Amino acid sequence: MTLQEQIRSNRFRSVIVVFGFVVLLAVIAGLIGLVLDLSIGIFALVFAAVYGIFALLRSRSMVARLTHAQEVSESELRPLRRLLENVSIGAGLPVTPELRLVHDDAPNAFAAGLRPEKSFVGVTTGLLKTMPKRELEAVIAHEVSHIRHRDTYLMTMATVFAGVIALIADVGFRSLAYGGRSRGKGGIIVLVVAIVGFVLAPYAALLLRMSLSRRREYLADAGAAEILNDPEAMALALQRLQQDSTAIKYADAAVAHLWVESPTDRVETERPGVSALTSMFNTHPPLADRIAAMEEAGGFRLAEQLPADVPFAAEMGLV
């Protein structure tokens, strides 16, 4: 799949996602209207639309807050900024994304933003302390690939819509549970369907969001290898992530799909009660599979032992 095809496929998927969520939203609002009151259903729908638009507009700062990513001033971390600039040039991005730093010992990175011009790449301090330059470059290239493929755009939309659905379903469920059905219409069947719908809707949205994310990771790995012309660097970086066991402190499920490696897997499953379905809800494919894909693409085998290179932070005297 070429880059342009990938971008177009992502645009198409975005339309599907939007459409899917609108349908899902309409069903939930319809259930609320049916079981409780028509005006409440309409109110829920309008509220969801307003909330959704607001969330899209605010998504940039929302992601920054959820990931605890801090802005880095122009003069700070120049070697890292240059690395990001070079990777962006190699990827042919029109502008270099903004650089953000997450003060966390777990090595990880993420990308976010609706448009390439307004995107940012966040890296953790742990990543800088763990990865040598070559692998750090690969991780950054992975994130830049997400931006170039418009993955960030699609995923931001999916995140926002999933949040809206969860909220509305929650409202419906609660008003059903606490408000009783004083003005209840329809029989017991409608009620049961509504309850099941309210309970399952957030998971349906979540499932859709997750399934979108996983294939993307392979493509971003491949994109990173192409940008740097170095699949081995990407594989090495993934292996280093695999051998590291630091969990990220602020693992927020809402932004799990943004990171280069799933930040939540090691903490706990996404939500209680879905342990049996965890692999379906995983935001990322297993690291071993991703390394294997790189090895196959580049025609090499990684050794068990990682090369003992100097981490970037130490090399640049940033620690």
Place this chain on the structure above:
Amino acid sequence: MLWLWILIGVLVVLAIVAVLGYNRLVRLRNECDTGWANIDVQLQRRGDLIPNLVEAVKGYAAHERGVFDEVTRARAAVQQAGGPASAAQANDILTAALGRLFAVAEAYPELKASENFLRLQEDLTDTEDKISAARRYYNATVMRYNTAVQSFPWLLFAGPFGFRAREFFSAEGDTGVPQVSFSTAT
């Protein structure tokens, strides 16, 4: 009557294919242009840094005239280069000349310690990294464009419409284009 309709249908399909193909070639050509502009910006930036560097070194090593002339000539050659291939060649010569300039600088401890010189050296290294990044992207876009222009059936009307294969930004055939293929596993 039926034959006429079939003929019209075939013509319509051909027209659609031709329009899509034309648009694709235009898009690929634009990507090449953007890629080349990226390289050009960095070559320019490098060219702008060099006079300052030469001045800085002259301040400590005024008699090393030969190296200064060499660098200045190489810089002019890059700016006058006609196309990507000759620009790449001139750029390689400039890189070699700069290498000699820095080798000369090694002999002057005060120069090496000067803040100005260190910053210029850092900026130049960074620009070289950026040129090679821009080169990777440009050569990849040229590879895609050339493949499209030279493959059937587009080669039939690529010529008449003015789509000509582009030069790589490389001095000696080494394009730096990734030779790996990716299967998009799921």
